[in-house]
């Protein structure tokens with residue numbers, strides 16, 4: 001099959017019913033028509049349609065053995081391959097201004113990297129190496145949409161998974177039989193879980209298990225429609241309002257869900273690691289999956305920072321505040337954020353090298369710096385939108401008001417310096433959906449946490465960064481007599 005279309009994405013979702021709970025009800029019928037998922041599913045479909053747009057086909061896909069595949073499945077062998085894959089990532093990221101963090105490229109590149117590093121999985125069991133290679137081929141062929149879940153439920157963080165009151169709170173192995181491994185317990189959180197074809201149940205990059213955590217240590221992939229697998233959604237932030245009223249939430253509300261495993265059978269051919277805590281701890285780093293994921297994230301960050309720059313400057317222009325020095329400084333802060341992210345990206349490409357598995361791999365240091373910086377940057381950029389928009393972010397009547405008898409008031413009092421009231425209203429509603437709505441606030445939380453706990457990520461950066469040359473320089477200086 002290869003690169004799929006939007007219609008194929010929707011058709012597959014609807015033909016594979018999964019257990020999704022939202023607002024106290026189980027989703028019945030076609031998930032693509034459910035009000036909580038309709039908007040984002042259409043946005044996802046548009047991304048897949050780009051793969052078949054004659055003007056974009058070569059940018060979004062590559063050819064192998066007469067078949068076209070989505071470019072994020074490609075194994076990059078050269079820097080040109082990396083940059084080509086990057087252009088595809090940027091186009092997808094720009095389509096949602098980076099508000100959809102989980103476009104499929106995020107996990108496609110992880111599976112690609114893991115399959116090339118299959119020897120790592122063989123260290124646990126030779127069959128697992130074959131499983132991850134086969135899974136890559138299958139996922140690429142089907143152009144699967146993947147979600148993942150890494151983190152255990154937030155019950156008691158003072159103790160490990162095995163020390164919780166109930167040993168089956170955190171998802172764990174409960175049985176093994178001829179057909180596969182049976183999993184019971186829960187994981188959080190799966191962004192896009194309900195609208196993905198399959199879920200990767202992988203170890204966290206920051207939660208380290210010990211030998212006693214063997215039953216909690218695994219990596220596997222199963223279809224979202226697997227019996228016993230249940231997604232429990234949070235409240236949807238797509239309230240069914242128009243694009244005028246909720247310009248972002250009505251399009252890009254990705255949804256996050258808790259994942260429950262009610263004695264879920266994972267077939268043996270879908271197991272990639274099992275009961276090997278140490279290998280699980282190192283999975284993302286040793287296979288370099290985290291590097292390719294962080295590279296995709298950086299494209300998303302650039303798209304997002306560029307959007308916030310455009311938004312801020314549009315506000316400045318609309319209400320005539322560009323002459324104030326602190327306003328210029330605030331917009332300049334966004335420019336700095338954008339240019340910093342772009343520089344990290346260039347550095348990661350310029351210093352890319354072939355890894356031990358023959359994959360052209362971006363340099364980790366700039367990507368690691370970027371992924372640690374952006375969780376602090378993004379909340380500040382949103383704060384700048386609040387500071388510049390001020391009360392304008394609350395003077396935002398809805399589309400219904402525009403259609404009502406008070407339209408005259410709106411046209412008179414909500415016009416901008418050089419734009420009409422409707423245009424200004426659309427702009428400020430966009431700013432509100434970015435900086436104040438439940439959708440906008442979820443974006444801030446997402447950026448703070450989605451790659452892991454920022455506190456422990458900083459710790460990991462500190463511990464893993466080679467500081468010896470810097471320290472040696474200081475020591476040399478101190479040893480100088482003159």
Ligand SMILES: Cc1cc2nc3c(=O)[nH]c(=O)nc-3n(C[C@H](O)[C@H](O)[C@H](O)COP(=O)(O)OP(=O)(O)OC[C@H]3O[C@@H](n4cnc5c(N)ncnc54)[C@H](O)[C@@H]3O)c2cc1C
Nearest residue numbers: 148149150151154157189190191445446449450452453455
């Ligand atoms: C919007 C959103 C979407 C997400 N999507 C996904 C997804 O698709 N897939 C997925 O797997 N995960 C996802 N996550 C989860 C994400 O990986 C976690 O939020 C992150 O790893 C932090 O874990 P936690 O939320 O359990 O926080 P906790 O670990 O419970 O931390 C809570 C607080 O306690 C502190 N703390 C806890 N333990 C320690 C410790 N040992 N040392 C120091 N401080 C500690 C933390 O610093 C933090 O301040 C998502 C999160 C968000 C917010």
